[in-house]
Amino acid sequence: MRLASASAPPPAPARAEVQLGRHAFRPSLRYRLYARFYAAGALFHLALPDAHQPGWLLPDLLLGFGATILLGCAPNRGALFVLAWACCAFGALAPLLWLGDALTQSVLLTLHALAMLALLPRGERHAMAALRILTLAVYAVAAFHKLNADFLNPAVSCASGGAVLLAENWSLPPAPEELAAFWPRLFLVVEAGLVGLFAWRPALGIAFAVAMHIPLTIVFAPAFAWVMVPGWVALLREEELRALVRTVRARWRRVLALGLAPAGLSAALYFRAHWVPYPFWQLAEVGLWLLGALAAVGLVEHGELVHSRGAWSERATRWALGPAALMLALAATPYLGLQFHHAGAMLSNLRIDRGCWNHLLVPESVRLREPYVRMDAVRVGGQVRGPDALARHARERLWHPASARAAIQRWCAAGAAPLTLDLSYRGVRRHFVDACRADLGLPRQPSGLFQTNLRRACPQQCIH
Numbered sequence: 001m002r003l004a005s006a007s008a009p010p011p012a013p014a015r016a017e018v019q020l021g022r023h024a025f026r027p028s029l030r031y032r033l034y035a036r037f038y039a040a041g042a043l044f045h046l047a048l049p050d051a052h053q054p055g056w057l058l059p060d061l062l063l064g065f066g067a068t069i070l071l072g073c074a075p076n077r078g079a080l081f082v083l084a085w086a087c088c089a090f091g092a093l094a095p096l097l098w099l100g101d102a103l104t105q106s107v108l109l110t111l112h113a114l115a116m117l118a119l120l121p122r123g124e125r126h127a128m129a130a131l132r133i134l135t136l137a138v139y140a141v142a143a144f145h146k147l148n149a150d151f152l153n154p155a156v157s158c159a160s161g162g163a164v165l166l167a168e169n170w171s172l173p174p175a176p177e178e179l180a181a182f183w184p185r186l187f188l189v190v191e192a193g194l195v196g197l198f199a200w201r202p203a204l205g206i207a208f209a210v211a212m213h214i215p216l217t218i219v220f221a222p223a224f225a226w227v228m229v230p231g232w233v234a235l236l237r238e239e240e241l242r243a244l245v246r247t248v249r250a251r252w253r254r255v256l257a258l259g260l261a262p263a264g265l266s267a268a269l270y271f272r273a274h275w276v277p278y279p280f281w282q283l284a285e286v287g288l289w290l291l292g293a294l295a296a297v298g299l300v301e302h303g304e305l306v307h308s309r310g311a312w313s314e315r316a317t318r319w320a321l322g323p324a325a326l327m328l329a330l331a332a333t334p335y336l337g338l339q340f341h342h343a344g345a346m347l348s349n350l351r352i353d354r355g356c357w358n359h360l361l362v363p364e365s366v367r368l369r370e371p372y373v374r375m376d377a378v379r380v381g382g383q384v385r386g387p388d389a390l391a392r393h394a395r396e397r398l399w400h401p402a403s404a405r406a407a408i409q410r411w412c413a414a415g416a417a418p419l420t421l422d423l424s425y426r427g428v429r430r431h432f433v434d435a436c437r438a439d440l441g442l443p444r445q446p447s448g449l450f451q452t453n454l455r456r457a458c459p460q461q462c463i464h
Contacts, residue, residue, distance in 0.1 A: 027076060028124055030241050034131075034233040035074035040287075041226040042067035042088060042109055047280035048223055055099055063091025063109070076120065089113035100402075100447035102341035105227040107330065108138065111323040112230060119319060128234040129316030130323050135231030136195050137324040141331035141344040143192040148358040150349035150459045151188070154180035158220075158347040158462035159187040165219040170266065171273035187212075202235035202310035207299060210292040217288055218266070220347060220464070222281040225288055236310045243305075244298045251297050259293035260286070335359070337367040339449040346464055353398055356458035370426055371450055373399040373442065377422035384416040394421075396457070400450035401425070401442035412436035 042063055045051065051060050066087030075081040092109035095101035111134060119127040154160040163183045167174045190212050197205030209232065213225035233241070248255060263286045299305055333339045334352050351357060353372050357364040375394040380387035390411060399407065404423070412419060418434035425442060432438045453463050 027074075028238060029245065030128065030233060030236070030238050031076050031120075031124055032074040033241060034128075034230050035070040035076075037226075037233055038088075038109075038112060038230040039067040039071035041105075041223070041228075041230060042092070043071075044223040044226045044280065044284050045092075045103075045105060045109060048103075050101065050103060051095075053099070056095055059091040059094040059099070061091070062087040062094075066091060066113075076124075081120075082117065085113045085116045089117065096342065096448070098446070102448040104138075104342055104344050104346055105224050107327070107342045108134075108227050111326060115323050118322075122317075122319070125314045126316050126320055128311060129314060129320035131231050131234035132198075132311060133320060133324040134327060135228065135234065136198055137327045137331075138228070138231075138344055139191060139198070140195045141328065142346075142348070143188060143195070144331070144361075145334075145343070145345040145348040145350045145359075146184075146188050146191070147360050148348065148350050149360060150351065150358050152184050153349075153459060154184060156349065156459045156461050157184040158349055159184040161462040162187075162215065162219050162347075166215050169218055169274075170269035172269065198235060199312065200309070201306060202232075202312070203240065203295070203299060203305040203308060206232045206235065207292065207295040210288055210295055214285065214288050214292070217281075217285050222278075222284050226284060229291070234311065237308075237314075240302075240305060240308065240310065243302050244294065247298050247301050248294060251301065255290065255293045255297050257293075258296060259290035263289040335362050335366050337369045337371045339371075340451055341448055347462065349459075349462060351454075351458055351460075353454070358459070371400055372454075373401060373404040373423060373425045374456065375399065375404070375421060375423055376429070377420075379420040380411070380416045381418040381420070382415040384411065384414050387416070390416065396455055398451075398454040398456055400445070400452075402445050402447040402449070403452045405440060405442060406447065408435050408440070 046060055046064055046067075066084045069075065069080065069084035070088070073080070075084060089110055092106050092113065096106050096110065112131065115127055115130045115134070119130055151157050151159065160180045160183045163179075164174055190208065194205055194209055194212065197208055209228070210225075213228070217225050236244075266285065266289075267282065327344070330343045331345075332343075334343050334345055334350060337352065340350075340352065350359065352359075352367065354370050357367075375397075378391040378394045380391050384390060394407070394411075408419065408421075412435075417436035419432070419436050421432045421435040423430050423432065423435075423440065430441060432440070451463065454460065
Protein backbone atom coordinates (compact mmCIF):
# COMPACT_ATOMS: atom_id res chain seq x y z
CA MET A 1 0.00 0.00 0.00
CA ARG A 2 1.35 3.39 -1.01
CA LEU A 3 0.97 6.45 1.18
CA ALA A 4 -0.78 9.54 -0.14
CA SER A 5 1.58 12.10 -1.60
CA ALA A 6 2.10 15.46 0.07
CA SER A 7 -0.04 17.13 -2.58
CA ALA A 8 -2.95 14.66 -2.39
CA PRO A 9 -6.02 15.53 -0.32
CA PRO A 10 -5.96 14.06 3.19
CA PRO A 11 -7.93 10.85 3.77
CA ALA A 12 -11.25 10.88 5.57
CA PRO A 13 -10.95 11.10 9.34
CA ALA A 14 -11.29 7.94 11.40
CA ARG A 15 -13.86 9.54 13.70
CA ALA A 16 -17.03 11.39 12.92
CA GLU A 17 -17.28 15.12 13.21
CA VAL A 18 -17.79 16.24 16.80
CA GLN A 19 -20.00 19.15 17.78
CA LEU A 20 -18.79 21.41 20.59
CA GLY A 21 -21.11 24.36 21.13
CA ARG A 22 -21.43 26.16 17.79
CA HIS A 23 -18.07 24.90 16.53
CA ALA A 24 -17.44 21.59 14.80
CA PHE A 25 -14.02 20.01 14.46
CA ARG A 26 -12.49 16.78 13.26
CA PRO A 27 -10.18 15.16 15.81
CA SER A 28 -6.76 14.49 14.29
CA LEU A 29 -5.09 11.12 14.79
CA ARG A 30 -1.73 12.89 14.97
CA TYR A 31 -2.88 15.13 17.79
CA ARG A 32 -4.48 12.23 19.67
CA LEU A 33 -1.30 10.17 19.43
CA TYR A 34 0.82 13.16 20.37
CA ALA A 35 -1.30 13.97 23.44
CA ARG A 36 -1.24 10.39 24.68
CA PHE A 37 2.50 10.01 24.20
CA TYR A 38 2.94 13.32 26.03
CA ALA A 39 0.84 11.93 28.87
CA ALA A 40 2.98 8.78 28.97
CA GLY A 41 6.14 10.90 29.12
CA ALA A 42 4.69 13.01 31.92
CA LEU A 43 3.75 9.92 33.95
CA PHE A 44 7.20 8.38 33.50
CA HIS A 45 8.63 11.74 34.58
CA LEU A 46 6.53 11.63 37.74
CA ALA A 47 7.98 8.19 38.54
CA LEU A 48 11.48 9.70 38.91
CA PRO A 49 12.89 10.06 42.44
CA ASP A 50 13.27 13.81 41.82
CA ALA A 51 9.48 14.15 41.87
CA HIS A 52 9.05 12.22 45.12
CA GLN A 53 9.67 15.16 47.41
CA PRO A 54 6.96 16.39 49.79
CA GLY A 55 7.13 19.96 48.48
CA TRP A 56 6.41 18.75 44.95
CA LEU A 57 3.05 17.18 45.82
CA LEU A 58 0.80 19.93 44.40
CA PRO A 59 2.60 20.34 41.03
CA ASP A 60 2.89 16.55 40.76
CA LEU A 61 -0.85 16.22 41.24
CA LEU A 62 -1.53 18.91 38.63
CA LEU A 63 0.79 17.33 36.08
CA GLY A 64 -0.64 13.89 36.78
CA PHE A 65 -4.20 15.19 36.53
CA GLY A 66 -3.55 16.91 33.20
CA ALA A 67 -1.74 13.84 31.85
CA THR A 68 -4.63 11.59 32.88
CA ILE A 69 -7.10 13.75 30.94
CA LEU A 70 -4.86 13.65 27.87
CA LEU A 71 -4.39 9.92 28.18
CA GLY A 72 -8.11 9.30 28.48
CA CYS A 73 -9.63 11.56 25.84
CA ALA A 74 -6.95 13.89 24.36
CA PRO A 75 -9.23 16.95 24.05
CA ASN A 76 -8.21 19.39 21.35
CA ARG A 77 -10.81 22.11 21.85
CA GLY A 78 -12.83 23.65 24.65
CA ALA A 79 -12.50 24.05 28.39
CA LEU A 80 -11.25 20.51 28.99
CA PHE A 81 -8.40 21.12 26.52
CA VAL A 82 -7.38 24.30 28.36
CA LEU A 83 -7.67 22.59 31.74
CA ALA A 84 -5.54 19.60 30.74
CA TRP A 85 -2.71 21.53 29.13
CA ALA A 86 -2.73 24.32 31.75
CA CYS A 87 -2.40 21.71 34.52
CA CYS A 88 0.50 20.11 32.64
CA ALA A 89 2.20 23.45 32.02
CA PHE A 90 1.96 24.64 35.62
CA GLY A 91 2.72 21.20 37.06
CA ALA A 92 5.97 21.00 35.07
CA LEU A 93 6.93 24.68 35.45
CA ALA A 94 6.42 25.17 39.20
CA PRO A 95 9.26 22.84 40.29
CA LEU A 96 11.58 24.61 37.83
CA LEU A 97 10.80 28.04 39.24
CA TRP A 98 10.49 27.36 42.95
CA LEU A 99 11.50 23.81 43.93
CA GLY A 100 14.99 23.34 42.52
CA ASP A 101 14.08 21.04 39.62
CA ALA A 102 17.28 20.59 37.59
CA LEU A 103 15.93 18.47 34.72
CA THR A 104 15.91 19.50 31.06
CA GLN A 105 12.96 17.17 30.51
CA SER A 106 10.87 19.37 32.83
CA VAL A 107 11.63 22.30 30.53
CA LEU A 108 10.48 20.25 27.54
CA LEU A 109 7.24 19.19 29.23
CA THR A 110 6.58 22.85 29.97
CA LEU A 111 7.38 24.06 26.45
CA HIS A 112 5.20 21.37 24.87
CA ALA A 113 2.23 22.27 27.06
CA LEU A 114 2.64 26.01 26.42
CA ALA A 115 2.95 25.38 22.67
CA MET A 116 -0.33 23.49 22.73
CA LEU A 117 -2.11 26.28 24.60
CA ALA A 118 -0.69 29.05 22.43
CA LEU A 119 -0.50 27.49 18.97
CA LEU A 120 -3.07 24.72 18.61
CA PRO A 121 -5.97 27.25 18.52
CA ARG A 122 -4.22 28.82 15.50
CA GLY A 123 -4.20 25.46 13.74
CA GLU A 124 -2.62 22.07 14.30
CA ARG A 125 0.09 22.61 11.68
CA HIS A 126 1.48 25.55 13.66
CA ALA A 127 1.66 23.58 16.91
CA MET A 128 3.19 20.50 15.28
CA ALA A 129 5.71 22.62 13.39
CA ALA A 130 6.81 24.15 16.70
CA LEU A 131 7.30 20.71 18.23
CA ARG A 132 9.26 19.44 15.21
CA ILE A 133 11.67 22.35 15.38
CA LEU A 134 11.95 22.05 19.17
CA THR A 135 12.80 18.35 18.87
CA LEU A 136 15.62 19.10 16.45
CA ALA A 137 16.87 21.89 18.70
CA VAL A 138 17.08 19.58 21.74
CA TYR A 139 19.19 16.97 19.94
CA ALA A 140 21.33 19.67 18.32
CA VAL A 141 22.21 21.44 21.58
CA ALA A 142 22.82 18.12 23.37
CA ALA A 143 25.36 17.18 20.69
CA PHE A 144 26.89 20.66 20.71
CA HIS A 145 27.53 20.56 24.47
CA LYS A 146 29.42 17.28 23.99
CA LEU A 147 31.99 18.92 21.72
CA ASN A 148 34.38 19.22 24.64
CA ALA A 149 37.72 17.70 25.56
CA ASP A 150 36.41 15.65 28.46
CA PHE A 151 33.55 13.96 26.58
CA LEU A 152 36.08 12.89 23.94
CA ASN A 153 38.49 11.67 26.65
CA PRO A 154 37.66 7.96 27.13
CA ALA A 155 39.11 7.97 30.65
CA VAL A 156 36.31 10.22 31.93
CA SER A 157 33.71 10.38 29.12
CA CYS A 158 30.06 9.76 29.91
CA ALA A 159 29.90 7.66 26.74
CA SER A 160 32.73 5.33 27.83
CA GLY A 161 31.30 5.17 31.36
CA GLY A 162 27.89 4.40 29.93
CA ALA A 163 29.29 1.48 27.93
CA VAL A 164 30.75 0.05 31.14
CA LEU A 165 27.45 0.49 32.99
CA LEU A 166 25.53 -1.13 30.15
CA ALA A 167 27.77 -4.19 30.31
CA GLU A 168 27.32 -4.33 34.10
CA ASN A 169 23.54 -4.03 33.72
CA TRP A 170 23.53 -6.98 31.33
CA SER A 171 25.93 -8.97 33.55
CA LEU A 172 28.44 -9.10 30.71
CA PRO A 173 32.20 -8.58 30.76
CA PRO A 174 33.24 -5.05 29.78
CA ALA A 175 34.10 -4.31 26.19
CA PRO A 176 37.79 -4.46 25.23
CA GLU A 177 39.72 -1.46 26.48
CA GLU A 178 40.75 -0.68 22.89
CA LEU A 179 37.14 0.35 22.20
CA ALA A 180 37.04 2.95 24.98
CA ALA A 181 37.95 5.79 22.63
CA PHE A 182 35.35 4.61 20.13
CA TRP A 183 32.23 5.10 22.29
CA PRO A 184 32.39 8.92 22.66
CA ARG A 185 32.87 9.42 18.93
CA LEU A 186 30.13 6.95 18.07
CA PHE A 187 27.62 8.57 20.39
CA LEU A 188 28.46 12.07 19.19
CA VAL A 189 28.06 11.04 15.55
CA VAL A 190 24.74 9.29 16.24
CA GLU A 191 23.28 12.15 18.26
CA ALA A 192 24.35 14.82 15.79
CA GLY A 193 23.27 12.58 12.91
CA LEU A 194 19.77 12.37 14.35
CA VAL A 195 19.30 16.07 13.70
CA GLY A 196 20.03 15.54 10.01
CA LEU A 197 17.92 12.38 9.79
CA PHE A 198 14.95 13.99 11.50
CA ALA A 199 15.11 16.88 9.04
CA TRP A 200 15.76 14.71 5.96
CA ARG A 201 14.06 11.35 6.57
CA PRO A 202 12.01 11.56 9.79
CA ALA A 203 10.72 7.97 9.85
CA LEU A 204 14.26 6.62 9.52
CA GLY A 205 15.39 9.10 12.18
CA ILE A 206 12.80 7.74 14.61
CA ALA A 207 14.17 4.21 14.18
CA PHE A 208 17.71 5.43 14.91
CA ALA A 209 16.48 7.54 17.84
CA VAL A 210 14.95 4.46 19.48
CA ALA A 211 18.23 2.60 19.04
CA MET A 212 20.13 5.47 20.69
CA HIS A 213 17.69 5.94 23.55
CA ILE A 214 17.42 2.28 24.62
CA PRO A 215 20.93 2.08 26.16
CA LEU A 216 20.48 5.58 27.61
CA THR A 217 17.23 4.48 29.21
CA ILE A 218 18.83 1.36 30.64
CA VAL A 219 21.79 3.03 32.34
CA PHE A 220 21.14 6.75 32.79
CA ALA A 221 17.77 8.29 31.89
CA PRO A 222 14.61 6.21 32.51
CA ALA A 223 12.15 8.94 31.47
CA PHE A 224 13.95 11.22 29.01
CA ALA A 225 13.20 9.17 25.88
CA TRP A 226 9.47 9.22 26.63
CA VAL A 227 9.52 12.99 27.00
CA MET A 228 11.06 13.14 23.50
CA VAL A 229 8.67 10.66 21.84
CA PRO A 230 5.79 13.19 21.43
CA GLY A 231 8.11 15.32 19.31
CA TRP A 232 8.72 12.32 17.07
CA VAL A 233 4.98 12.07 16.42
CA ALA A 234 5.01 15.66 15.17
CA LEU A 235 7.62 14.71 12.55
CA LEU A 236 5.19 12.55 10.58
CA ARG A 237 2.18 13.41 8.45
CA GLU A 238 -1.33 12.32 9.37
CA GLU A 239 -1.52 9.71 6.61
CA GLU A 240 1.86 8.25 7.62
CA LEU A 241 0.69 7.82 11.18
CA ARG A 242 -2.53 6.22 9.92
CA ALA A 243 -0.42 3.74 7.94
CA LEU A 244 1.57 2.88 11.08
CA VAL A 245 -1.63 2.41 13.08
CA ARG A 246 -2.91 0.05 10.41
CA THR A 247 0.39 -1.79 10.62
CA VAL A 248 -0.05 -2.26 14.35
CA ARG A 249 -3.56 -3.63 13.83
CA ALA A 250 -2.52 -5.97 11.02
CA ARG A 251 0.92 -7.02 12.30
CA TRP A 252 0.54 -6.72 16.07
CA ARG A 253 1.82 -10.25 16.66
CA ARG A 254 4.96 -9.50 14.68
CA VAL A 255 5.47 -6.17 16.49
CA LEU A 256 5.03 -7.82 19.88
CA ALA A 257 7.41 -10.66 19.01
CA LEU A 258 10.11 -8.34 17.66
CA GLY A 259 9.76 -5.99 20.63
CA LEU A 260 9.32 -8.37 23.54
CA ALA A 261 12.09 -10.78 22.46
CA PRO A 262 14.98 -8.30 22.97
CA ALA A 263 13.21 -6.77 25.97
CA GLY A 264 12.97 -10.21 27.55
CA LEU A 265 16.60 -10.95 26.75
CA SER A 266 17.64 -7.62 28.30
CA ALA A 267 15.69 -8.44 31.47
CA ALA A 268 17.12 -11.97 31.61
CA LEU A 269 20.65 -10.64 31.31
CA TYR A 270 19.96 -8.09 34.04
CA PHE A 271 18.58 -10.64 36.48
CA ARG A 272 21.56 -12.93 35.99
CA ALA A 273 23.47 -10.86 38.55
CA HIS A 274 20.92 -8.38 39.95
CA TRP A 275 17.94 -9.04 42.17
CA VAL A 276 16.34 -5.61 42.59
CA PRO A 277 13.60 -4.84 40.04
CA TYR A 278 12.86 -1.28 38.92
CA PRO A 279 9.32 -1.57 37.51
CA PHE A 280 8.88 1.89 35.99
CA TRP A 281 12.43 1.96 34.64
CA GLN A 282 12.03 -1.48 33.07
CA LEU A 283 8.57 -0.63 31.73
CA ALA A 284 10.04 2.41 29.99
CA GLU A 285 12.67 0.16 28.40
CA VAL A 286 10.10 -2.42 27.26
CA GLY A 287 8.04 0.36 25.68
CA LEU A 288 11.04 1.55 23.69
CA TRP A 289 11.77 -1.96 22.42
CA LEU A 290 8.16 -2.12 21.20
CA LEU A 291 8.45 1.30 19.54
CA GLY A 292 11.62 0.10 17.82
CA ALA A 293 9.82 -3.00 16.59
CA LEU A 294 6.96 -0.88 15.27
CA ALA A 295 9.43 1.42 13.48
CA ALA A 296 11.18 -1.58 11.89
CA VAL A 297 7.96 -3.29 10.79
CA GLY A 298 6.52 0.00 9.57
CA LEU A 299 9.57 0.79 7.45
CA VAL A 300 9.44 -2.68 5.88
CA GLU A 301 5.69 -2.60 5.26
CA HIS A 302 5.75 0.96 3.91
CA GLY A 303 9.09 1.36 2.18
CA GLU A 304 8.07 4.81 0.97
CA LEU A 305 8.42 6.03 4.57
CA VAL A 306 12.18 5.71 4.17
CA HIS A 307 12.11 8.33 1.41
CA SER A 308 9.45 10.62 2.88
CA ARG A 309 10.26 14.01 4.36
CA GLY A 310 7.34 13.57 6.70
CA ALA A 311 5.56 16.67 7.94
CA TRP A 312 8.28 19.12 6.85
CA SER A 313 6.20 19.88 3.77
CA GLU A 314 3.59 21.55 5.98
CA ARG A 315 3.94 25.30 6.12
CA ALA A 316 3.80 27.22 9.38
CA THR A 317 4.24 30.77 10.62
CA ARG A 318 7.21 32.21 12.43
CA TRP A 319 5.38 31.61 15.72
CA ALA A 320 6.44 27.99 15.40
CA LEU A 321 10.03 29.07 16.16
CA GLY A 322 9.15 30.24 19.68
CA PRO A 323 9.72 27.05 21.73
CA ALA A 324 12.96 26.22 19.90
CA ALA A 325 14.21 29.78 20.42
CA LEU A 326 13.62 29.44 24.17
CA MET A 327 15.49 26.13 24.17
CA LEU A 328 18.44 27.66 22.31
CA ALA A 329 18.50 30.58 24.74
CA LEU A 330 18.66 28.13 27.66
CA ALA A 331 21.41 26.21 25.87
CA ALA A 332 23.58 29.34 25.88
CA THR A 333 23.28 29.94 29.63
CA PRO A 334 26.05 27.54 30.81
CA TYR A 335 28.63 29.33 28.66
CA LEU A 336 27.49 32.70 29.98
CA GLY A 337 27.78 31.47 33.57
CA LEU A 338 24.10 32.11 34.28
CA GLN A 339 23.11 28.51 35.05
CA PHE A 340 24.05 24.96 34.03
CA HIS A 341 20.93 22.83 34.28
CA HIS A 342 17.85 22.99 32.01
CA ALA A 343 20.16 23.51 29.02
CA GLY A 344 20.38 20.03 27.48
CA ALA A 345 23.90 19.60 28.89
CA MET A 346 23.19 16.44 30.88
CA LEU A 347 25.79 13.67 30.49
CA SER A 348 27.95 15.98 28.39
CA ASN A 349 31.10 16.31 30.59
CA LEU A 350 30.83 20.06 29.95
CA ARG A 351 32.80 22.26 32.37
CA ILE A 352 32.39 26.01 32.43
CA ASP A 353 34.30 26.88 35.64
CA ARG A 354 37.60 28.75 35.78
CA GLY A 355 40.56 26.47 35.10
CA CYS A 356 38.43 23.62 33.75
CA TRP A 357 36.64 25.20 30.76
CA ASN A 358 36.70 22.45 28.13
CA HIS A 359 34.46 23.27 25.15
CA LEU A 360 36.32 23.00 21.83
CA LEU A 361 34.38 25.71 19.97
CA VAL A 362 33.17 28.24 22.55
CA PRO A 363 35.94 30.38 24.10
CA GLU A 364 35.99 31.00 27.85
CA SER A 365 35.92 34.74 27.20
CA VAL A 366 32.14 34.60 26.54
CA ARG A 367 31.43 33.81 30.19
CA LEU A 368 29.83 36.81 31.87
CA ARG A 369 30.66 35.68 35.39
CA GLU A 370 32.27 32.81 37.26
CA PRO A 371 29.28 31.24 39.04
CA TYR A 372 30.99 29.00 41.58
CA VAL A 373 31.94 29.41 45.22
CA ARG A 374 35.25 28.02 46.50
CA MET A 375 35.97 27.21 50.12
CA ASP A 376 39.73 27.75 50.20
CA ALA A 377 40.41 27.16 53.89
CA VAL A 378 38.13 25.33 56.32
CA ARG A 379 38.59 24.57 60.02
CA VAL A 380 35.83 22.68 61.79
CA GLY A 381 35.21 23.10 65.51
CA GLY A 382 32.60 21.67 67.83
CA GLN A 383 31.65 18.02 68.13
CA VAL A 384 30.83 17.16 64.52
CA ARG A 385 31.86 13.68 63.42
CA GLY A 386 34.81 13.45 61.01
CA PRO A 387 35.92 17.10 61.08
CA ASP A 388 38.95 16.50 58.83
CA ALA A 389 36.89 14.65 56.23
CA LEU A 390 34.27 17.40 56.27
CA ALA A 391 36.92 20.11 55.80
CA ARG A 392 38.52 18.18 52.94
CA HIS A 393 35.13 17.67 51.29
CA ALA A 394 34.40 21.41 51.52
CA ARG A 395 37.75 22.37 49.99
CA GLU A 396 37.66 19.83 47.15
CA ARG A 397 34.19 20.71 45.87
CA LEU A 398 32.83 23.52 43.77
CA TRP A 399 29.76 25.15 45.26
CA HIS A 400 27.26 27.68 44.04
CA PRO A 401 25.63 30.20 46.40
CA ALA A 402 22.52 28.09 47.12
CA SER A 403 24.42 24.85 47.68
CA ALA A 404 27.14 26.54 49.79
CA ARG A 405 24.57 28.15 52.05
CA ALA A 406 22.61 24.89 52.43
CA ALA A 407 25.77 22.86 53.14
CA ILE A 408 27.02 25.26 55.80
CA GLN A 409 23.62 25.22 57.49
CA ARG A 410 23.72 21.42 57.59
CA TRP A 411 27.25 21.34 58.99
CA CYS A 412 26.45 23.90 61.65
CA ALA A 413 23.27 22.07 62.65
CA ALA A 414 25.38 18.90 63.02
CA GLY A 415 27.72 20.67 65.46
CA ALA A 416 30.50 22.11 63.26
CA ALA A 417 30.53 25.53 64.97
CA PRO A 418 32.72 27.45 65.21
CA LEU A 419 33.35 27.00 61.47
CA THR A 420 36.32 29.05 60.36
CA LEU A 421 36.14 29.62 56.64
CA ASP A 422 37.90 31.41 53.79
CA LEU A 423 35.42 31.70 50.95
CA SER A 424 35.97 33.16 47.46
CA TYR A 425 33.25 34.16 45.02
CA ARG A 426 33.53 36.23 41.83
CA GLY A 427 37.09 37.22 42.63
CA VAL A 428 36.31 38.39 46.17
CA ARG A 429 37.72 36.44 49.12
CA ARG A 430 36.09 36.65 52.56
CA HIS A 431 37.30 35.33 55.91
CA PHE A 432 34.77 34.18 58.54
CA VAL A 433 35.78 33.44 62.12
CA ASP A 434 32.55 31.47 62.49
CA ALA A 435 30.53 31.01 59.30
CA CYS A 436 27.70 29.55 61.41
CA ARG A 437 26.98 33.01 62.84
CA ALA A 438 27.92 35.21 59.88
CA ASP A 439 26.19 36.55 56.82
CA LEU A 440 28.04 34.84 53.96
CA GLY A 441 27.36 37.70 51.57
CA LEU A 442 26.23 35.32 48.82
CA PRO A 443 23.27 36.16 46.59
CA ARG A 444 19.98 34.33 46.95
CA GLN A 445 19.27 31.96 44.10
CA PRO A 446 17.18 28.83 43.39
CA SER A 447 18.83 25.54 44.25
CA GLY A 448 18.51 23.90 40.82
CA LEU A 449 20.67 26.16 38.67
CA PHE A 450 24.13 24.58 38.98
CA GLN A 451 25.64 21.18 39.59
CA THR A 452 26.24 20.23 43.20
CA ASN A 453 28.71 17.37 42.72
CA LEU A 454 31.59 19.07 40.89
CA ARG A 455 35.14 18.71 42.12
CA ARG A 456 37.55 21.61 41.79
CA ALA A 457 40.05 19.31 40.12
CA CYS A 458 39.57 18.34 36.49
CA PRO A 459 39.03 16.35 34.43
CA GLN A 460 36.31 14.60 36.41
CA GLN A 461 34.56 11.29 35.79
CA CYS A 462 31.16 11.60 34.13
CA ILE A 463 28.46 13.16 36.27
CA HIS A 464 24.85 13.85 35.36
